[in-house]
Amino acid sequence: MTVTTTFSTRDGLAYGLLGLPLAFVALPLYVVLPHHYASTFGLPLATLGAVLLGARLLDAFTDPLIGRWTDRRFAQSPRAVLALGGMAAVLLALGFALLFFPPTRAPTALALWAAALLVPTYAAFSVLSVGHQAWGARLGGDAAQRSRIVAWREGAGLVGVVTASVVPLVWGIPAMVLVFVLALAMGWWAWTQATPPPSQAAQPDAPLWLPLQRPAFRRLLLVFVLNGIASAVPATLVLFFVQDRLQAPAGTEPLFLLAYFVCAALSIPLWLRLVRAIGLARSWLAGMLLAVVTFMGAFVLGAGDVLAFAVVCALSGLALGADLAVPGAMLAGTVADSGDQGAAEGAYFGWWNFATKLNLALAAGLALPLLALVGYVPGSREPTALLWLSVTYCLLPCALKLIAACALYMGVIRQKHQESP
Numbered sequence: 268m269t270v271t272t273t274f275s276t277r278d279g280l281a282y283g284l285l286g287l288p289l290a291f292v293a294l295p296l297y298v299v300l301p302h303h304y305a306s307t308f309g310l311p312l313a314t315l316g317a318v319l320l321g322a323r324l325l326d327a328f329t330d331p332l333i334g335r336w337t338d339r340r341f342a343q344s345p346r347a348v349l350a351l352g353g354m355a356a357v358l359l360a361l362g363f364a365l366l367f368f369p370p371t372r373a374p375t376a377l378a379l380w381a382a383a384l385l386v387p388t389y390a391a392f393s394v395l396s397v398g399h400q401a402w403g404a405r406l407g408g409d410a411a412q413r414s415r416i417v418a419w420r421e422g423a424g425l426v427g428v429v430t431a432s433v434v435p436l437v438w439g440i441p442a443m444v445l446v447f448v449l450a451l452a453m454g455w456w457a458w459t460q461a462t463p464p465p466s467q468a469a470q471p472d473a474p475l476w477l478p479l480q481r482p483a484f485r486r487l488l489l490v491f492v493l494n495g496i497a498s499a500v501p502a503t504l505v506l507f508f509v510q511d512r513l514q515a516p517a518g519t520e521p522l523f524l525l526a527y528f529v530c531a532a533l534s535i536p537l538w539l540r541l542v543r544a545i546g547l548a549r550s551w552l553a554g555m556l557l558a559v560v561t562f563m564g565a566f567v568l569g570a571g572d573v574l575a576f577a578v579v580c581a582l583s584g585l586a587l588g589a590d591l592a593v594p595g596a597m598l599a600g601t602v603a604d605s606g607d608q609g610a611a612e613g614a615y616f617g618w619w620n621f622a623t624k625l626n627l628a629l630a631a632g633l634a635l636p637l638l639a640l641v642g643y644v645p646g647s648r649e650p651t652a653l654l655w656l657s658v659t660y661c662l663l664p665c666a667l668k669l670i671a672a673c674a675l676y677m678g679v680i681r682q683k684h685q686e687s688p
Contacts, residue, residue, distance in 0.1 A: 274408065274415050281461040282406075283419030285399050285454035290424030291447055292363060292392060294431040300366060303440065304381065308372050318382050326389035327624040330397065333390070334617020335475050337398050341405070341613065342472075345463040348398050349455075355394040356455045360448045362388030367440050397620060401612035404599035405464035413596035414542045418535045421591035425532040432524060464609075473611035478618050481605045484598075486678035490671050491594055492622050494555065497667035498590060499630030501562070501583075504638075504660045507645060512653050512660070514570040523580045530584030531591065538592045547597050548680045554589020555672045559665045561586060566661040595619075597679075634659055 301319060304310045340347040362384050369380045403416045427450070435443040478484045501508075509515045509523065541550045561582040568575055602608050602615050638659055643652040 274406070274412050278462050279415065279419035281457050282403060282416065283423045284457040285395070286420040286423035287427035287430070288447055288451040288454045289392070289396055289399065290427035291431040291450060292359065294428060295367075295435065295443060295447070296363070296388070296392070299435055299440075299443070303367065304377070308369070308377055310374055310377050310381075314374065314378050315381075318378055318385070322382060322385035322389060323624065323628070325386060326393060327621050327628070329390060330393050330621040330624070331475055331614065331617040333393050334397050334401070334613040334615070334620075335473065337394070337401055337613030337617070338473055338611055340398070341401065341464070341609075345402070348402065349459050352395055352398050352458065353455055355391040355398075356451050358387055359391035359395065360451055362391060363447060364444050367444055393620065397613055397616045399458065400595065400616040400619075402458075402461070402464060403595075404602055404612040404616070405609060406462065407465070407599075407603065407608065410547050410596065410600060411539070411543050413599045414539055414547060414592050417595040417599075418539055418592045421595070422532055422535050425528050425591070429525065429528050432521060432528075436521070473607065473614050475614065477607065477611055478615045481601070481607075483601050483605060483679075483682075484615065484618075486674070486682065487594075487597060487601055488618070488622055490675045490679060491619070492626060493667055493671035493674060494590065494594075495623060495626030496629050496633070497558075497664040497671060498587075499626050500634045500664045500667070501660055503630050503634050504656070507638075507643075508656060508660045509576070511645065511647060512570070512656055513568060513572055513576055515573050515576070519573060523577060526577055526580040527584040527587070530581045531587040534585040534588030535592050537585075538588045542593065542596075547593050547600070548675060548683070551589050551593040551597070552672055552675055552680070554586045554593070555668050555675070557589075558583055558586035559668045559672075562661045562665050562668075566657050568657075634663070637663075 301315055304315055337348065337351070340351050366381065366384050366388060369377055371377055371380065399420070403420060404413075406416055407413075408416070430446065430450075431443070434446050474480075505523070506520060509520055538550055538554070541553065545553075561579055565576065565579045568579070598615060598619060599612075602612055607615070638655065641652070641655040642649070643656050647653065647656075
């Protein structure tokens with residue numbers, strides 16, 4: 268199925284705006300909240316870590332089930348999906364606000380409060396994310412149009428990430444909660460005004476494991492996981508690299524992040540043009556190779572190379588634009604090519620989001636123990652330890668990116684060429 272109408276700017280704003288609060292909420296939930304509970308309320312790190320690990324594992328493993336549930340709502344009507352999204356938005360807003368303003372400071376009660384709220388809050392976030400992504404995939408279209416749809420969503424998400432980085436630092440946590448709730452309400456309302464997916468004939472209930480039974484999806488998912496781990500490793504280690512390897516002045520970290528995300532946002536129109544010229548898969552491959560070259564250059568940086576690292580952040584932000592605009596569009600195309608469009612987008616994006624969260628867990632589980640094994644500790648100035656920090660931050664992601672690039676070329680680009688008549 269293809270869409271014959273053009274995906275206009277109005278369509279992009281209506282559909283994509285919800286990406287802003289969804290990206291906004293991720294940073295406070297995953298970064299600000301743990302620091303807030305530890306520093307403000309004194310919750311022991313071991314207890315906090317156990318609560319977060321349990322909630323995040325449960326969150327990841329429920330995504331495929333949420334995807335299947337979403338497909339059942341689509342089988343009813345787009346309005347049923349919007350209603351489900353509205354209920355999830357209310358639950359997400361309530362859970363988010365209550366998490367940051369607990370009624371107790373007693374460690375045991377505080378841990379129970381966090382555990383009781385994190386599970387439904389994460390679940391509401393997943394329901395909104397999977398439903399929103401599946402909606403975009405069901406709009407169909409050719410490769411260029413699919414990439415435009417994804418670009419609107421991810422571009423708004425970048426604005427959300429930057430906003431979430433600034434607001435709590437400048438105006439505090441109450442302002443952060445208020446901005447998020449208002450942005451979420453506006454994003455859901457805009458979604459209700461978006462072009463609905465084309466109506467479908469009644470479809471049988473798609474099995475939970477259906478996406479994993481499709482060879483094309485398994486090949487694409489492998490590339491996505493390898494590339495995702497490669498991107499998550501430097502995200503996990505960037506503050507250590509900036510503080511210990513570069514020994515950058517205090518307060519410069521937000522500037523590096525700003526350069527990274529702003530360049531990513533500015534690069535998206537460029538990647539869309541490249542998609543029209545050489546296709547989705549080859550554009551993604553170009554983004555991977557740009558990231559490899561950039562991080563190989565970062566390996567030679569040392570103390571005081573702040574300006575050079577800012578250039579690295581800008582170039583890696585350009586490469587990030589490909590990771591944002593292309594994979595989701597390729598997934599939508601894979602769903603269509605597999606004959607599952609209009610029936611199982613939720614299931615596909617449920618497994619896709621499961622892989623996204625798995626990437627973050629694997630990155631931390633791979634990089635941090637490796638650094639501990641070679642003797643690095645935060646604050647170290649020992650040359651060998653700093654060398655291994657650079658190896659893990661720069662070269663390990665390059666190796667993973669190159670493996671992902673090979674998997675993309677051999678398993679997707681070459682395979683598709685061989686299957687072409």
